[in-house]
Amino acid sequence: MIAEDLLGRHEVATAADMERLGARLGAGLTAGDLIVLTGPLGAGKTTLTRGIAEGLGVRGPVQSPTFVIARTHPSLVGGAPLVHADAYRLASAMELDDLDVDVDGSVTIVEWGRGKVDGLRDSWIDVEIERPVGDVADETDAEDLDLDAPRVVTIARVTA
Template sequence: MKILTKSYLETINFGTQLAHYLQAGDLILLDGDLGAGKTTLTQGVARGLGIKRPVKSPTFTLIREYQQGKYPLYHMDMYRLENSSAEELGLQEYFNGDGIVIIEWSQFIKDQLPDHYLRIQIVRLDDQKRQLQLQANGQHYQELLTKFD
């Protein structure tokens, strides 16, 4: 499924709408070039979960945790792991936990990912427009995508 957002605000709003359909244990993979809008989309999800704290890119911390929403949000950035391992991060605890996990640059930990997730490839078309390509892996995520038809 492909969705076009025409502004920063529309990307935020899509994330907010997506959050309304998420449940504990959900895994969202966000892939796209630098500046594509991965953190912007995550900010929308956080807003939809009722998180008031500013959401920043976790590039240097690898994982940022936001506990005060409808569900905890675990925002991860695996970019710095391109040439190293994520084994010591305890990712399975997050995947099997009570929150929503959003991972940027998931290709760097593909051997550690569960079988079921929603992947969103973000393609920057120009300064404002983004094409979101949603791919559901697993029945739960296929059902989630029907909410956007």
């Protein structure tokens, strides 16, 4: 279970700070925990996941699962593995469930999972990442999306 001081709103100045926040979050997670990450393209969902992976002590590298839908990272310290899934192209929790992800035996992170994890768990951790959008000239330009601009991260517990 995550520490109470991690719930709420966090201002995150850099990608390194995002990873540090993720490491703090990951240090308190155990098998069966489900995290839903929401935010626009380039918000830092995968960067936060890298930090969570570090906090869990799992094997990397952690990369966006966009093209493979889900990746499993085994523990290097005898803890729960990390399942990192991308639900962007999935229509429902049923399709996510069809992936045969071990939600009970893993820490499961689902990017773009809001509205698609209902039924997988009675409760989960919802993480919303906001990034500035007014300064980004073209959302398809990866260089613009990687600007080290401040983010706002809101962490909450959700009960179905």
